[in-house]
Amino acid sequence: MSRNHVSATVNGDSVEFLCETGQTLLEALRDELRLTGTKEGCGTGDCGACSVIVDGRLVCSCLMLAVEAEGKTIDTIEGMAAGESLHPLQKKFIEHAALQCGICTPGILIAARSLLERNPDPSESEVRFWLAGNLCRCTGYQKIVEAVLDAAREMRGA
Amino acid sequence: MRYEAPKTLEQAIALLAGANGRARVLAGGTDLLIQLRSGRAEPELLVDIKAIDEMRAIAVEAGGCRIGAAATCMELIENAAFAQAWPGIVDGIKYIGSIQVKGRATMGGNLCNASPAADSVPSLIAAGAVACIAGPQGRREVPVEHFVTGPGKTLLAAGEIVTSFLLPRREPRSGDAYLRFTPRTEMDIAVVGAAVNLMLDDQGVCSRARVSLGAVAARALLVPEAAAALIGTRVDAAALARMAAAASAACRPIDDKRGTKEFRIKVAGVMAERAAVIALERAGRNN
Numbered sequence: 001m002s003r004n005h006v007s008a009t010v011n012g013d014s015v016e017f018l019c020e021t022g023q024t025l026l027e028a029l030r031d032e033l034r035l036t037g038t039k040e041g042c043g044t045g046d047c048g049a050c051s052v053i054v055d056g057r058l059v060c061s062c063l064m065l066a067v068e069a070e071g072k073t074i075d076t077i078e079g080m081a082a083g084e085s086l087h088p089l090q091k092k093f094i095e096h097a098a099l100q101c102g103i104c105t106p107g108i109l110i111a112a113r114s115l116l117e118r119n120p121d122p123s124e125s126e127v128r129f130w131l132a133g134n135l136c137r138c139t140g141y142q143k144i145v146e147a148v149l150d151a152a153r154e155m156r157g158a
Numbered sequence: 159m160r161y162e163a164p165k166t167l168e169q170a171i172a173l174l175a176g177a178n179g180r181a182r183v184l185a186g187g188t189d190l191l192i193q194l195r196s197g198r199a200e201p202e203l204l205v206d207i208k209a210i211d212e213m214r215a216i217a218v219e220a221g222g223c224r225i226g227a228a229a230t231c232m233e234l235i236e237n238a239a240f241a242q243a244w245p246g247i248v249d250g251i252k253y254i255g256s257i258q259v260k261g262r263a264t265m266g267g268n269l270c271n272a273s274p275a276a277d278s279v280p281s282l283i284a285a286g287a288v289a290c291i292a293g294p295q296g297r298r299e300v301p302v303e304h305f306v307t308g309p310g311k312t313l314l315a316a317g318e319i320v321t322s323f324l325l326p327r328r329e330p331r332s333g334d335a336y337l338r339f340t341p342r343t344e345m346d347i348a349v350v351g352a353a354v355n356l357m358l359d360d361q362g363v364c365s366r367a368r369v370s371l372g373a374v375a376a377r378a379l380l381v382p383e384a385a386a387a388l389i390g391t392r393v394d395a396a397a398l399a400r401m402a403a404a405a406s407a408a409c410r411p412i413d414d415k416r417g418t419k420e421f422r423i424k425v426a427g428v429m430a431e432r433a434a435v436i437a438l439e440r441a442g443r444n445n
Contacts, residue, residue: 004161021159021204022194044192045259046345057232057261063191064262065184067161068206111257132344133256 004067010035011079019066026050028066029076037077037106041135048134051107052076058114060133077106080113089113089151098147100138108134112148120156124149163206167213167292167321170205175294175317177203183319184208185228186262188255189271213266213321218243223325227266227289231278235260244325245440246334246353246433250281253338256345266320272306273347275373279306280353281336283370283380286326293318303370306377332357333440335433338372339425341416348373349417352405352429354437356388362442364388369401369434374409374426381408384430393438401434402427 003018010033017032026043029035029052038061041049045063052061053075080087089109092098099105108131115122115130122130127148128141136144161184164170174181181203184190193199207213213228218239225234231251234240241248254263254277268278269289282302289300294317302323306312314320334355340346351372359365369384384404391397406427411419 002160021161024191043195045188045255048256048258051258054261057230058258059261060256060258063186063188063259065161065187065191065204068163068184068187068208070163114257129344130257133258 004070006067006070008069008071009073011074011076017066021065021067023066024062025052025054025064025066025069025074026061028069029061029074032066035076035078039103039106041103041107046133046135047104047107048111048131049104049107051110051134053110053114058111075110077110080109087113088154089116089148092147092151092154093144096143096147096150098140098143100136100140104134104136104138108136108144112151115148116152116155120152122149122152159201160203161206162203163209165209167210167319170207170210170319171292171294171317173203173205174319177201179316181205183270185264185267185270186230187267188259188263189267207319215322216240220327222327223323224290225265225323225325227269227320227322228264231260231263231265232257234265243328244281244285244334246336246355246437247278247281247285247325249336250278250351250353253277253336253340253348265323269302269305270312270314270320272308272310272312272377274309274375274377275348275351276378277336277338277348277351277372279378280351280370280372281334281355282323283378284334284336284353284355284368286355286368288324289320290322290324291318292321297321299324303378303380308376328444329357330445331359331441332366333437333442333444335436335440337429337433337436339417339429347416350374350422350425350429351378352426352433354388354430354434356393356434356437356441358438358441362392364391364393364397369405369430371405371408371426371430374411374422376410379408381405381430383408388434393434398431398434402431405430 039049041047182201338348338351356367367385387400411422
């Protein structure tokens with residue numbers, strides 16, 4: 001079994017790792033790079049818990065091979081706060097209690113940031129459709145949507 | 159399992175042809191990775207085609223569109239010229255999985271996975287799209303409606319790759335639309351899908367039409383009888399009713415947990431009729 005050498009940029013840092021061809025990006029992030037903030041839910045692209053940004057694009061890291069990350073820029077939940085200073089979305093999730101067990105939270109934060117970068121003023125419906133690929137089995141969607149809308153307001157300075 | 163990401167089509171074809179059928183093409187990977195994980199696919203070689211420029215290109219020109227088979231759904235949705243020319247294809251693409259899945263998934267993969275319920279395929283068929291194929295024997299072009307031969311099966315020979323889709327010129331007073339029936343609005347698989355592409359003459363009479371249905375047979379169907387019910391009419395209620403009946407009559411569905419035969423046959427006509435109304439409205443706006 002040949003191992004693949006991968007060089008990528010993760011949360012602004014240059015990283016290198018070895019992976020099997022069949023290893024997913026999710027597995028490499030968690031097991032090789034020890035970035036365990038990105039969670040595995042279903043492993044089949046249905047739940048969004050493993051959401052990360054690859055070259056600016058929101059993807060499920062369980063549906064991408066680690067070897068495909070060669071040369072790519074990857075952003076995970078670990079890069080969301082600036083040092084000790086939480087991202088406005090993170091602050092609003094705490095303020096609104098928009099999480100229960102927390103497994104879906106990193107993926108939802110990453111997905112929500114991706115939405116707000118494209119659309120700083122989304123409607124409630126747009127938030128719900130954008131987050132349709134992020135499942136919360138604690139069924140906390142109402143507070144999640146409220147937190148995203150509130151964070152959007154704050155980030156717009158409205 | 160080895161991984162290769164060739165920069166040229168020639169290299170990709172040579173890799174596939176040299177693998178004795180033990181290779182798989184990796185485009186977006188949203189179907190293939192699940193097959194790998196479950197053990198349904200056990201290739202010795204993965205040929206990632208995303209580093210090949212011509213397979214990623216989206217060219218929207220007056221003479222027609224050429225869409226690289228490995229362009230992602232999100233790239234197509236965000237391409238304003240493409241969305242304006244072929245809103246019905248974008249309707250179909252938008253139904254494919256989540257934003258995350260659309261960030262990786264491709265129309266080439268959606269076609270080659272050969273699911274009867276693939277959401278981008280009926281719109282491609284209604285559009286008159288041609289799949290451009292390259293392989294060890296050279297290049298060939300196949301109308302999309304002939305490409306899939308059954309669930310999970312295509313007419314691709316060993317070493318062949320779908321490189322792009324060629325769409326005809328978008329004529330004035332023409333429009334397309336795709337609708338599907340699913341229990342949920344998002345993250346679901348079509349129980350029935352229907353695409354209509356039609357063109358009006360300067361009197362508002364339908365001069366050309368193509369109707370395609372998904373998830374009601376072993377592969378997506380082109381239904382000429384349904385199109386014939388629209389051509390020569392003003393796409394009025396009587397014509398729409400005849401079109402819906404022809405669409406239902408063409409269905410050869412299975413019963414499964416997502417829908418019964420009877421339900422699919424009935425709903426295919428309803429979806430086709432509603433898609434035709436949207437296509438008509440879009441044609442009216444496209445002068």
